[in-house]
Amino acid sequence: MAKKPPTVDPLNAHLARLLERIGEVARALRWQQATGAGLSPLQIRILGFVCDHPNVPVRVARLADELQVTRPTVSDSVKLLVDRGLLARKPDPHDGRSHTLRLTAEGRRNLPVAEPFTEALAALPVQEREMLLLALMRMLASLLESGDVQVQRMCWTCAHYRGDRTGRHHCQLLATDLAVAELRTDCPEHEAAA
Numbered sequence: 001m002a003k004k005p006p007t008v009d010p011l012n013a014h015l016a017r018l019l020e021r022i023g024e025v026a027r028a029l030r031w032q033q034a035t036g037a038g039l040s041p042l043q044i045r046i047l048g049f050v051c052d053h054p055n056v057p058v059r060v061a062r063l064a065d066e067l068q069v070t071r072p073t074v075s076d077s078v079k080l081l082v083d084r085g086l087l088a089r090k091p092d093p094h095d096g097r098s099h100t101l102r103l104t105a106e107g108r109r110n111l112p113v114a115e116p117f118t119e120a121l122a123a124l125p126v127q128e129r130e131m132l133l134l135a136l137m138r139m140l141a142s143l144l145e146s147g148d149v150q151v152q153r154m155c156w157t158c159a160h161y162r163g164d165r166t167g168r169h170h171c172q173l174l175a176t177d178l179a180v181a182e183l184r185t186d187c188p189e190h191e192a193a194a
Ligand code: SF4
Pocket: 153, 154, 155, 158, 159, 160, 161, 162, 170, 171, 172, 173, 174, 184, 187, 188, 189, 190, 191
């Protein structure tokens, strides 16, 4: 007898389609920003990542892991950004054969002025934005568990997090309670929980 296909919860199916649609809109908006600056969306993401991590050594391998693309693809984009003077390579003090990347003043000028959805989000009441943030963080944590996301430095997966993931959040390392808006998804102090 043929196996029955698994039943899909209609609400889950609806949400999954909606998230996919929102992802498509985000990609389209990124395209507009990127082509306006004569860059590709990946190059814009690379500039954004280097800009957001000024105190950590950023190399091609790390960019590939973080942005979930292959090293050769990142390498080609980085070369173009360096050739255009938007990124600069500097010798890696820990590895004489390697280089880390930093943003140049010209690179900073090419960063998008606003993230996609800024206006649409501002129209939501703060309570709804907080609920959305918590739900998305829980989804991201579960994607990390399933292996669909490779790198994440969020409070939910951190050894220093104490709380219930809902209304009570505390960071032991920073010795402070965290409001929902202060929860981090890319924390430089993150330490993976065992
Ligand atoms: S160290 Fe960072 S990621 Fe970890 S709980 Fe504190 S704020 Fe969150």
